[in-house]
Amino acid sequence: MNRAYLSIGSNIGDRYQYLQEAVRSLSAVPSITVIKLSKVYETDPVGYTDQAAFLNIAVELGTSLSPHDLLAVCQNIEQELGRKRIIRWGPRTVDLDILLYNDENIESDDLVIPHPRMEERAFVVIPLASISSDAALLQKAAEFDPEKEGIRLWTAFDGDDVFVHTEN
Numbered sequence: 813m814n815r816a817y818l819s820i821g822s823n824i825g826d827r828y829q830y831l832q833e834a835v836r837s838l839s840a841v842p843s844i845t846v847i848k849l850s851k852v853y854e855t856d857p858v859g860y861t862d863q864a865a866f867l868n869i870a871v872e873l874g875t876s877l878s879p880h881d882l883l884a885v886c887q888n889i890e891q892e893l894g895r896k897r898i899i900r901w902g903p904r905t906v907d908l909d910i911l912l913y914n915d916e917n918i919e920s921d922d923l924v925i926p927h928p929r930m931e932e933r934a935f936v937v938i939p940l941a942s943i944s945s946d947a948a949l950l951q952k953a954a955e956f957d958p959e960k961e962g963i964r965l966w967t968a969f970d971g972d973d974v975f976v977h978t979e980n
Contacts (some may be wrong), residue, residue: 823903833882849871852867869935890905
């Protein structure tokens with residue numbers, strides 16, 4: 813079983829619902845197991861700043877998919893949830909990025925792992941470090957000043973079931 817870490821973000825519409833739907837969609841894929849989710853963080857936009865704040869989470873997965881097959885699943889989920897690529901780093905219903913895949917380094921036309929600029933972004937590193945035991949990642953997260961970086965704990969939740977299972 814391969815281990816992958818994703819970052820999921822949303823800043824259009826019901827941001828929390830989009831995060832939930834993305835995680836539910838991932839967990840519905842037979843070759844993916846959602847292992848762990850970070851808390852939800854609200855973050856100021858980076859790059860293109862004339863847009864609403866994001867909600868962001870990190871997700872740990874177990875999967876039998878190859879990195880490129882996992883990328884295809886992520887892009888499919890984005891499309892199903894209405895993602896439009898109009899402005900680079902612009903507003904989006906949902907964004908699923910593969911951050912890490914085992915200890916692999918991959919550089920192809922459509923996929924770079926570890927994710928480029930990952931370590932420069934508090935909105936990626938802080939949630940990721942909260943579900944990882946990697947010492948270097950934990951150290952990197954400790955170097956960020958969340959207030960200065962515009963990242964705030966938005967909500968904690970009672971178990972991963974809130975994301976993975978639909979409510980009755």
